Amino acid sequence: MTDLPHDPPRRSHARVAGKMVCLAFAMFGFGYLMVPLYDIICDITGLNGKTGRLSIAEAQATQTEIVAEDRKVIVEFVASINQGGSWIFKPMEKTMTVTPGKMYHASYYAENLSDNAVVAQATPSVTPFAAAKYFNKTECFCFTRQAFEPKGSKDMPLTFIIDPDLPINVDRVTLSYTFFRSPNQS
């Protein structure tokens, strides 16, 4: 330090700098906090086509309060494969006509065309987004990773129930799955 005849600082540099360093670290943390926040916001609002998930008991409770017996909603099933892996992946039925409040079963078929055992993960998306939070699943092959033998295949079930509160202007819901080969496999 030089002995400059300038006024000594009224506040300590270390204090100001320390506060700024804390701010920087806090914002680094905030960047990571955006990850759970993002999921929470998507869940609450049903944005991003994140579907709801119910336990069987909850679903049965919903089922008893059917209010829309005469309402019909068309559910379309779509399948796509990420980055052209060697798969067959398709819905067993392309569309279903359903009544909100009732439980339905559907299934997808997947076949591993490669000679290696692979693990795959399907991620769902519902459009229109406004319908996503009313589209509840009690069982879905997308809840867990799916393991396949070399050349193995399977039918993968899905159970869903559409909440009777589904906005009245929605008469067609598209459920789309993208099939990913899971990372970190040798």
Next chain:
Amino acid sequence: MSSNDVTHHAPDDHAHHDHDEHGPAPGLMRWVTTTNHKDIGTLYLWFSLIMFFIGGAMALVIRAELFQPGIQIVDPMFFNSMTTLHAIVMIFGVVMPAFVGLANWMIPMMIGAPDMALPRLNNWSFWIMPFAFLIMLSTLFMDSGGPAGGWTLYPPLVLQMGDSFAFVIFAIHFMGISSVMGSINIVATIFNMRPPGMTFMKMPMFVWTWLITAYLLIATIPVFAGAVTMLLTDRYFGTSFFSAAGGGDPVMFQHIFWFFGHPEVYILILPAFGIVSSIIPTFARKELFGYDSMVYATASIAFLSFIVWAHHMFTTGMPLAGELFFMFSTMMISVPTGVKVFNWVATMWRGAMTFETPMLFAIGFVIMFTVGGLSGLMLAITPADIQYHDTYFVVAHFHYVLVPGAIYSLMAATYYWLPKWTGNMYDEKLGKMHFWISTIFVNVLFFPMHFVGLAGMPRRIPDYSLQFADWNMIATIGAFGFGFSQLMFVYIIVKCVRGGEKATGEVWEGARGLEWTVPSPAPYHTFETAPVIEPSTVTR
């Protein structure tokens, strides 16, 4: 108010040079070990000038390839690394370091402080930069090539590049550390080093805009660092922040990135607002009109910049409520921005204006930045942006705010303060020529991009359909014209450093502010004794 009533001890009146370490250390080591704010400012400025030509050369590769439709000169992968690295170099290697360099040189002199608050940290902040860029640019010579997924680094594309990816992330981390350290220093200097009497509302606009910019940097660069760290761990350590296969979501990257990215674009322009707010009053020979409103406008722009980020994501399928919110909040930013433009115009109104080179660049800034602001407003209209997004219209928008905007402010600043730095006047005739040639070519270069953009030409593509050929050819001619006319800039600077008509301390007839009360060239140490600042002292 005249600028000459500064009640201030001119430093040579009482300069008690009783110790010898006052001059710079001799030899090259001076630059390596220096903790002097002026030396470090000079280092930053030279660094950014060099990077300007590296980034510019990349731009010319891009424009040369786009001279005609079809693929002629470079392969598409290399083309894409050029667009990516051009942006990274220009943003992080040119505009940001140049502003930091100016902050180093000018903030202590403007507030009457002897140096920056943390001189050693300052040395580190600078010296990290060249190494960060060495690493970044060295990826071009690695087997897997430079980054080619765009400066926005969107996954999954960016994760598909080769292993030079790790070097890119590493370099970004270092650039980030450097800017955060630099910003901390600036905040500490402005808070702690003001002499008595230098209240916040007596600070020049450049100091104010930098204070606010420093906060933006400290608040957003770490978020960016977090985002790229997530990319790194997704790639090498098995996390799945952005990989749908593991339950992540690539769109989330865009949210995190733009939470940083939009404030970042204001980091690139707020100090420019400060520069222009210093220059226009000098050459209009009038006080800055609406100083208080300028301060509040800057603060509101900074605040608003945190809540508009998703205007970069209108096409990701946001719900209507989100699109409306981000559309309105984005448009709201043009209110404080408009306040600034009107204040600059009002400052010139009935001023005794003269048009020296810095003033020409400043007026060029006001006009052409406004053009970019208007195209920004068009982009903020969600339904329109669905058409404009990822076209050359966006390219035209951000180049208008960044080239005749941020870069022009840097040129204005260079001409304005060069006599103070070197003690010599630059060649006024050449300076004016530099301005006019640049201004003609910059418009030939960027204006046609609006047309091809509206017609649907996508950005970041090395080839295009035939109907875009004519305007692209014109843009390329503009690019080479603009690029080569910048050699004049270097020539003028070098000539001025080497000699020329001697500058007075005040330099400009209408100059205001403490930096003009010290001799030219500014002595190695200034304001070792705090200046006396009365309420009547003109400090801005």
